[in-house]
Amino acid sequence: MAGGLHKFMNWNSCILTDSGGFQMVSLAKLMNISEEGVHFISPHTKEEMLLSPERSIEIQNSLGADIIMQLDDVVPSLTVGPRVEEAMYRSVRWLDRCIAANRRPNEQNLFPIVQGGLDPTLRIKSAQEICQRNCPGYAVGGLSGGEDKNQFWRMVSISGDNLPDCKPRYLMGVGFAVDLLRFGRALIPGGSLNLKKAKYSTDFKSIQEGCDCYTCKTFTRSYLCSVAIMLMKEIRQSIIEQRFDTFVKDxxxxxxxxxxxxxWLANSMQSVGIKL
Structure with a gap:
């Protein structure tokens, strides 16, 4: 009724929201998981909050994003053993609950998420299961969390090979030009600067004022912000002009x-038809 995120942000293009599933990793010490959902405990009040598949979709329906994500059972990417299989099958069951709970299927595109850790068999099974639900697009999750590059790209490739070619795919948690400028952050004594934020586009201060290193004396926050933005613009344009493979090589x-x-880089590029 209030217009959701689009009106709040005055943004007429697409928006994607996540389900909250990653907080099972980032807030692992403050939660426990049951078939019902994720039970989070406030570190301040000790109050418990349940994030169920239904509640996650309810929140995302209210936000009004164009692409919304299922709530999945997320485990750290280096996890091995029965917990990985348990999480994969639970994610499939939670997907069915998310689909049933989605009140706006004609306006919001619900993406399921391929899980299965670093186990190829579980990855294939996960992709096969979620494809049976015929969703508008698919995501590959549970990676970019500490595994080595060879493991990473192979799991991405296996997951992608078992998803339909005719629908969009979203690789979650990836970012560096070799990785995609990753987080776009500069580490400073007071924490970090997220140089992808718009406010830094006109910030002509050095990264760390008073620092005598070459980078801080030579480059402004505005310049580094523009580098991150320019890279993404060039990637987008190369895709539109159907020259992405040439752009990657250059x-x-x-x-x-x-x-x-x-x-790992040469092999991963070759797996998608780009020979370096």
Whole structure:
């Protein structure tokens, strides 16, 4: 009724919201999981809050995002053993509850999430299960959490190979040009600066005032903000002009002028038809 996030932000383009599932990893010491949902405990009041699949979808319906995510049972990417299989199958069951709870299926696109840790068999099974629900798009989750690059790209490839080509795919948690500028943050004594924020586009101070290093004396916050924004614009334009593979090769040559690419990078690019 109030217009949701689009009106609040005065933003007429697409918005994606997450389900809250990642907080099972980031707030692991403050929660426990049951079939009902995730039970979080406030560190201040000790009050318990239940985040169920239904509640997650209810919140996202109210926010009005164009793409909303299912609540999944998320485990750290390096987890092994029966907990990974348990989480994968629970995520499928929770997906069914999310689909049933979605009050705006014609306006908001609900994406399920491929899980299964670093186990190829579980990844394939997860993809097969969620594809049976015929959702408008699919996400690959549970990665980029400390696993090595070879494990990462292989799990992405296996997951993608078992999803339909005709629907969008969203690889969660990835960011560095070699990884996609990752977090776009500068670490300083007081914490970190998120240089992707719009306010830094006109901030001409040094990264850390008073620092005598070359970077701080030479580059402004505004410049580094523009680098992150420019990269994403160039990626988007190369996709529109159907020259993304050339863009990838040219960009990686800037990072590896001798073309001494890491094996994981060459293999991962080759798996999607880009030969370095």
């Amino acid at each position: 960009t990686l040559k800037l990072h590896y002028p001798k073309e001494d690419y890491p094996t």
